[in-house]
Amino acid sequence: MTLRTLDSLGSLEGKRVIVRCDLNVPLRDGVITDDGRVRASLPTLNALINAGARVIVCSHLGRPDGAPDPQYSLEPVAQRLSELLGKPVAFARDTVGESAHDAVTSLEDGGVVVIENLRFNAGETAKDDATRQAFAAQLAELGDVLVSDGFGVVHRKQASVYDLAELLPSAAGLLIAAELDVLDRLTEKPERPYAVVLGGSKVSDKLGVISHLLPRVDRILVGGGMLFTFLKAQGHAVASSLLEEDQLDTVRGYLAEAEKRGVEIVLPTDVVVAASFSADAAHEIAAADAIEETAFGASGIGLDIGPETAARFAEVIRTSKTVFWNGPMGVFEFPAFAAGTKTVAQALTEVDGLSVVGGGDSAAAVRQLGFSDDQFGHISTGGGASLEFLEGKKLPGLEVLGWA
Numbered sequence: 001m002t003l004r005t006l007d008s009l010g011s012l013e014g015k016r017v018i019v020r021c022d023l024n025v026p027l028r029d030g031v032i033t034d035d036g037r038v039r040a041s042l043p044t045l046n047a048l049i050n051a052g053a054r055v056i057v058c059s060h061l062g063r064p065d066g067a068p069d070p071q072y073s074l075e076p077v078a079q080r081l082s083e084l085l086g087k088p089v090a091f092a093r094d095t096v097g098e099s100a101h102d103a104v105t106s107l108e109d110g111g112v113v114v115i116e117n118l119r120f121n122a123g124e125t126a127k128d129d130a131t132r133q134a135f136a137a138q139l140a141e142l143g144d145v146l147v148s149d150g151f152g153v154v155h156r157k158q159a160s161v162y163d164l165a166e167l168l169p170s171a172a173g174l175l176i177a178a179e180l181d182v183l184d185r186l187t188e189k190p191e192r193p194y195a196v197v198l199g200g201s202k203v204s205d206k207l208g209v210i211s212h213l214l215p216r217v218d219r220i221l222v223g224g225g226m227l228f229t230f231l232k233a234q235g236h237a238v239a240s241s242l243l244e245e246d247q248l249d250t251v252r253g254y255l256a257e258a259e260k261r262g263v264e265i266v267l268p269t270d271v272v273v274a275a276s277f278s279a280d281a282a283h284e285i286a287a288a289d290a291i292e293e294t295a296f297g298a299s300g301i302g303l304d305i306g307p308e309t310a311a312r313f314a315e316v317i318r319t320s321k322t323v324f325w326n327g328p329m330g331v332f333e334f335p336a337f338a339a340g341t342k343t344v345a346q347a348l349t350e351v352d353g354l355s356v357v358g359g360g361d362s363a364a365a366v367r368q369l370g371f372s373d374d375q376f377g378h379i380s381t382g383g384g385a386s387l388e389f390l391e392g393k394k395l396p397g398l399e400v401l402g403w404a
């Protein structure tokens with residue numbers, strides 16, 4: 001079965017269309033530092049506006065605890081969306097309450113409202129089916145149909161992503177369709193060598209993908225927070241760096257399996273070690289087997305790959321024909337620890353083949369470091385979702401839209 005697309009919904013004129021976007025943008029002091037995900041939502045929203053639909057935009061933002069939390073309000077995102085659409089966008093101060101219902105009732109054809117953060121409601125991410133379905137039913141009261149376009153969350157079985165799509169007539173939006181086009185090219189006979197570059201901070205999430213990637217790729221490059229679990233698994237001390245102690249055996253298993261399969265796992269040979277986790281922390285370059293031998297001893301924290309590693313990674317990337325990258329190589333938000341990420345980004349722009357960057361922070365990083373979207377084959381809005389797609393997993397948010 002193939003994905004149901006917008007035209008499967010028939011005429012949308014005058015209909016109340018709920019659009020599940022992924023507007024989970026990085027914010028600093030209430031200001032959006034990268035609006036890539038808002039921009040990525042525009043094609044679908046404009047298509048719906050032009051079709052005369054009454055557009056109800058919903059999304060999550062950050063990880064609030066299932067209750068309202070002002071620092072995660074979608075209001076700044078609604079403002080940015082209004083600027084980008086060039087038209088007023090209403091904002092509802094709750095998700096399924098009086099404010100949302102009033103705002104939807106006031107919508108005219110072609111009008112747009114953003115409702116407050118889905119995750120202010122515990123039902124959105126509840127593990128319990130009934131709790132999730134109850135919240136989905138409340139959401140369903142707001143609209144006649146659902147357009148699912150939050151690619152970054154299609155791997156999550158959440159109320160607005162999965163259950164709501166079962167309650168209302170539903171279809172994928174243009175962003176999801178475009179993302180899948182590119183990911184299909186990465187999975188169906190990718191040109192070889194095929195390299196996957198992994199970094200970032202969601203270490204336990206991302207370690208798991210390696211076992212599924214091993215049969216599919218030629219090279220896996222490991223940077224970011226997870227590199228320390230690899231170094232430790234090889235017997236090196238990692239001072240106070242990010243470490244998943246309980247994953248050491250798993251990682252040793254991956255290293256053995258990679259060797260058996262002839263997959264090259266490229267690990268750092270040097271790292272940048274800082275005195276503390278802060279922008280202006282004193283820092284030194286240490287060999288990967290001597291991380292505790294800096295001036296900071298056992299309290300040092302590895303915040304970036306070192307220059308030798310970055311150069312080696314760049315070489316491996318440039319000589320690959322297909323490259324997928326998820327997760328910054330270091331804490332790029334602090335300029336002193338952004339060099340590894342920058343070198344890797346530069347190498348991706350030089351790939352003679354298909355280069356894809358995926359993930360909210362990874363996409364933000366390349367733009368913040370001065371690269372433009374057209375220097376890459378594709379910048380995906382989804383990190384975890386892309387990775388799970390590449391692993392060959394069934395994604396609940398796509399299956400519910402007819403994709404198999």
Ligand code: ADP
Nearest residue numbers: 200201202224225303330331359360361362383
């Ligand atoms: P993405 O959103 O692209 O999927 P993640 O959310 O997994 O990426 O990770 C992004 C975060 O990882 C960034 O905020 C970055 O600061 C952090 N990070 C990268 N390397 C390290 C490290 N060595 N220690 C701690 N955090 C790191």
Ligand code: MG
Nearest residue numbers: 359360361383
């Ligand atoms: Mg992230």
